[in-house]
Amino acid sequence: MKKVAFYTLGCKLNFSETSTISRQFENRGFQKVEFSDTPDVFIINTCSVTENADKKCKKIVKEAQKINPDGFVAIIGCYAQLKPKEISEIEGVDAVLGAAEKFRLLDLLPTFQKSDEAQVLASEIKEARAFNNAYSVNDRTRTFLKVQDGCNYHCAFCTIPLARGKSRSDSIANIIKSAEEIAATDTKEVVLTGVNIGDFGIQEGKRVEKFVDLVKAIDQVNGIDRIRISSIEPNLLTNEIIEYTLTSNRFVPHFHIPLQSGSNKILRKMRRRYLRELYEDRVSKIKNIIPDSCIGVDVIVGFPGETEEDFLDTYNFLNELNISYLHVFTYSERANTAAPDMEGTVPMKERNRRSKMLRILSEKKKRQFYESQLGSTRTVLFEDDVQDGMMHGFTENYVRVAAKYDPLLINELKTVQLTHINDNGVVEVEEPEMVFETH
Numbered sequence: 209m210k211k212v213a214f215y216t217l218g219c220k221l222n223f224s225e226t227s228t229i230s231r232q233f234e235n236r237g238f239q240k241v242e243f244s245d246t247p248d249v250f251i252i253n254t255c256s257v258t259e260n261a262d263k264k265c266k267k268i269v270k271e272a273q274k275i276n277p278d279g280f281v282a283i284i285g286c287y288a289q290l291k292p293k294e295i296s297e298i299e300g301v302d303a304v305l306g307a308a309e310k311f312r313l314l315d316l317l318p319t320f321q322k323s324d325e326a327q328v329l330a331s332e333i334k335e336a337r338a339f340n341n342a343y344s345v346n347d348r349t350r351t352f353l354k355v356q357d358g359c360n361y362h363c364a365f366c367t368i369p370l371a372r373g374k375s376r377s378d379s380i381a382n383i384i385k386s387a388e389e390i391a392a393t394d395t396k397e398v399v400l401t402g403v404n405i406g407d408f409g410i411q412e413g414k415r416v417e418k419f420v421d422l423v424k425a426i427d428q429v430n431g432i433d434r435i436r437i438s439s440i441e442p443n444l445l446t447n448e449i450i451e452y453t454l455t456s457n458r459f460v461p462h463f464h465i466p467l468q469s470g471s472n473k474i475l476r477k478m479r480r481r482y483l484r485e486l487y488e489d490r491v492s493k494i495k496n497i498i499p500d501s502c503i504g505v506d507v508i509v510g511f512p513g514e515t516e517e518d519f520l521d522t523y524n525f526l527n528e529l530n531i532s533y534l535h536v537f538t539y540s541e542r543a544n545t546a547a548p549d550m551e552g553t554v555p556m557k558e559r560n561r562r563s564k565m566l567r568i569l570s571e572k573k574k575r576q577f578y579e580s581q582l583g584s585t586r587t588v589l590f591e592d593d594v595q596d597g598m599m600h601g602f603t604e605n606y607v608r609v610a611a612k613y614d615p616l617l618i619n620e621l622k623t624v625q626l627t628h629i630n631d632n633g634v635v636e637v638e639e640p641e642m643v644f645e646t647h
């Protein structure tokens with residue numbers, strides 16, 4: 209039996225796709241192993257957003273070569289689509305497959321040979337029109353279910369449309385089938401994943417379905433305890449979606465909503481499709497329905513033209529906003545995007561300073577949110593994540609929780625009381641045996 213190992217960089221979408229490709233290999237008789245188990249085939253699923261994507265890719269290839277010099281090394285993912293030639297020149301790479309080809313890797317493998325020159329199969333991104341469904345199972349306590357791919361927006365900083373192509377989606381009927389398969393496993397939580405999820409519903413270039421209808425349909429699938437939306441653009445997060453998810457039994461009160469800048473001037477330059485007033489309105493709408501909802505925010509610092517005043521606009525806006533944490537990104541120039549040609553490049557040192565300020569603000573926001581939750585009773589999904597005798601998990605509203613390790617709790621949903629924040633910034637819970645509900 210041939211052995212195959214995977215390494216995934218980047219987002220939840222990549223994890224769901226690696227998982228599906230690995231199942232294809234297992235169904236064809238491959239044994240899925242760890243990198244260190246001397247696999248015959250190494251598959252590296254890359255990301256173009258990750259800082260130093262090229263360096264990381266090189267490092268992993270080198271590691272693979274060290275483990276098995278005769279192993280076959282294939283590179284897929286966003287970076288493979290954007291820079292196929294550059295990757296093919298990395299020593300030790302045997303094949304590079306683009307967005308339109310990656311799901312055919314298993315079929316193509318027998319046609320590849322190990323030689324001095326890597327095989328490159330990366331068509332132009334406009335060829336990536338098919339939707340390949342994917343979900344991760346058993347890799348984690350939660351499953352990432354891919355419902356949408358690609359993006360038709362043209363944000364000035366973003367390479368994702370170039371790496372993943374146009375917006376396209378699975379049909380609701382197919383997604384429900386996948387959700388039922390997932391429900392039949394022991395998976396407790398499903399994370400709906402995509403590039404621009406709110407834009408769900410385009411099939412073969414035509415809008416035929418709506419995200420809110422997917423939300424309503426998947427909410428009816430028995431056997432799934434929790435459903436989370438990975439991230440949704442504020443302009444696509446409608447009142448109907450907010451109201452439905454916050455009153456459903458299965459959707460959790462947690463939204464991750466990219467903001468990117470709190471300055472309207474910068475939002476316009478970024479070609480985002482909303483202004484800060486709309487964002488504020490979305491946050492109030494959510495918080496008015498469920499005040500304990502968790503709201504996460506993506507924000508970019510150092511975009512061209514961002515003056516100190518613009519940055520402070522963002523800082524003060526976020527400081528005032530009732531949100532729970534930030535994901536801070538330091539702007540970095542990407543080839544073939546509009547931003548690098550804009551005036552007002554922000555020096556890297558300044559970008560880093562702004563990033564640090566927002567990271568500190570994020571810690572403050574998170575702490576405030578966690579403090580507001582102390583004393584409340586929540587449901588925790590415990591993960592297989594044990595450190596120093598403690599295990600971890602998340603509440604429905606995304607509070608990271610620690611409890612004394614008990615192997616029986618792994619992948620279990622338990623009701624706990626949140627007691628205090630420990631030195632690691634994680635919320636500890638009452639002695640589980642004392643407060644857990646019996647099932």
Ligand code: SF4
Pocket residue numbers: 359360361362363366367368369403404441
């Ligand atoms: S919405 Fe903007 S940032 Fe998000 S994937 Fe599309 S182009 Fe990129």
